[in-house]
Amino acid sequence: MEAIAVQGLTKRYGEVVAVDRISFSVGEGELFGFLGPNGAGKTTTVRILTGIIRPDGGLARIKGFPAGSLKAKQLAGVVPEMANPYNDLSGWENLMLMASLYGVPRRAASARGERLLGDLGLLERKASPVRTYSKGMKQRLILAMALVSEPEVLFLDEPTSGLDVQSARLIRELLRGLKAQGKTIFLTTHDMDEANQLCDRVAIINKGRLVAIDPPAKLRLAASGLQSVEVSFAQADGLNPAELARLPGVSEVERVGDKCRLYTDDPGELVVALVNYACSAGLKIVLLNTLAPSLEEAFLALTEKEGSDG
Amino acid sequence: MAEPALIWQQFRRALAIAKKDIRIYYSKGPVVVFGVLFPIFLFLAFSIGRQMPLDSMIPGLLGMILFFTATAVSPIVVPWETQARTLERLMACPVRLEAIIFGDVLASFAFGLAISVVPIAIGLALGVKVSCGAAFALAVVLAGLCFASLGNVFSIPPTNLPATVNMIAAAVRFPVGLHQRGLHPSG
Structure with a gap:
């Protein structure tokens, strides 16, 4: 069964x-990244999935239960973007x-609480009022609060932002x-490196x-035209950008220090064309690298393309 | 889940919310000032210099204290929590909206009842007799519940500014406090 x-x-x-007829699914045990520029609809989507707001159309299900229902909420842990623990x-x-x-149950809650606070480095400060915590400590506490019910699906909205x-x-x-x-994790983030490192799909x-x-690797490749050879x-x-631009398949040449x-x-x-060019021109290749675009470049290419299409 | 089990489950979660409210909101200085001292001084302003029998004064004082304490904090809990960004976390929990509201009402109700012990004790110490204990207890409980619920009604406007809600609450609480014959010490 799909988790989401x-x-x-x-x-x-x-x-x-804010959210325009989107459809997707997240498999059980998957770490799913949700990326987008500010105001793209990420937080609105998470707020619908976690039952904080209701959609105007479409369906969302968590483990088969309608998003926002008590059963769906019971199965989910949430780290909202705009949330604080109680400072007092x-x-x-x-x-x-x-x-x-x-x-x-009280006994299970105590055991889990001790373990979670220990794992998150908060055990020594567990009796201190939250108002004395740093931002990082508060965010770790919110994560502990989301995990104390041992949820099957975890929603995290920008959990590491500003930490x-x-x-x-x-x-x-x-x-x-x-x-x-084996937990299913739905992660929204601005941090491309984080998405790249953690997510199965984005x-x-x-x-x-x-x-x-x-998957991040496939998304990078999908941004065609951003692949390059140094x-x-x-x-x-021998490093003549004008001549190199005439090689087959080259869309753009950029000089970067002693490389092109x-x-x-x-x-x-x-x-192959570069090797042939070097042989015919009597040049010795000292560096030849193929470069895939970063997830950030792919993200910018895809969002800018969508922006210009829209 | 069967309906009675669900109701019990949600009641227990409402109790957890009420406990949280009491810990966080009902121990703040402004609550003590507006909820306890203010009705006492308002009552004294009405009663000093008048020849009123004790068995009229004490019910008036009790009514005023119960009314002002039970409606003191409940209006501002929701806007306060919206401003402090704690409400969104609460909304994502497996707790019905009705249970969240009931939890807030319960906290106000408990606070109102606890404070109303003061005028009751004063009255009893001064020799005021309660003619029917059960009817008196029922009246205090019902009044507490109604006033606590009224306090929550004031928090309906969608705002994160407690002052906005307080203004609306004051516009209702003061005329009711001053003109309701049932609460008026001279009424």
Whole structure:
């Protein structure tokens, strides 16, 4: 069974269509990334899936239950983007409040609470009021609050945004551990490197519409024209961008220090052409690299393309 | 889940919300000032210099304290939580909206009842007799529940500014407090 199934989901705010008939599914045990620029519809989608707001159209199901139903909420843990723990309560009280709201028995809640706070480096400060916590500590506590019910599906909206390096790393490590345990994780993030490192698949949303869904490696390749070959010759005068631009399949040439970067749709063919060119011109190749676009470049290409199409 | 089991489950979660509200909101200074001291001084303003029998004064004081305490905080809990960004987390929990509201009502109700012990104790110490204990207890409980629910009604406007809701609440609470003959110490 799919852990999350979304079909034709739509949400409007007056004239603005925040989410426009999007459809996708997330398999059990999958770590699914949801990327998009600001205002693309990421948070609106998460808020619908976690039952905070209702859609205007379409269907969303969590483990077969309608999103927003008590059963769907019971199965899900949530780290909302705009959420805080209660500052006047201690970390422990916040955790036990969440356990009560999810119906976790007291003894199990205490055992899980101790373990989670220990894993997240908060055990020593568990009795301190949350108002004395740093931003990173608060975010780790919110994650602990989401995990105290041992949810099968975890929604995280920008969980590492604005955090110090150590807190962000700790949260990423925890997410890897949860994935290894078979939890389904729906992660929205601005951090391309984070998505690249963690996610099995990534969906890109722009202006409320889904632009692409694929594994990060495949998404990078999908951004055709962004693949390139870097070349450098032993003879400095051999690096002639105008001549290199005439090679077959080259769409653009960029000089980068003592190298040239040649953009192409077919790096394999270009490598052969470059070797032939070097042989015929009597040049010695000292560097030859094929470069795939980064996820960030793919993201920009896909969202800009969608923007110009729209 | 069968309906009675679901109702029990949601009741327990509403109790957890009520406990949270009492810990967070009902121990703040402004609550004590507006919920307890204010009705006492308002009552004194009405009663000092008048020849009123004790068995008229004490019910008036009790009514005012119960009304002002039970409606003191409940209007601002929702906008306060919206502003503090804690409401969204609560909304994502497996708790019905009715249970969240009931939890807020329960906290107000408990606070109102706890504070109303003060005028009851004063009355009993001064020798005021309760003619029917059961009817008196029922009246206090019903009044507490109604006032606590009324307080929650004030938080309906979608705002994250407690001051906005307080203004609406004050526009209703003061005229009711001053002009309801049932609460008026001279009424």
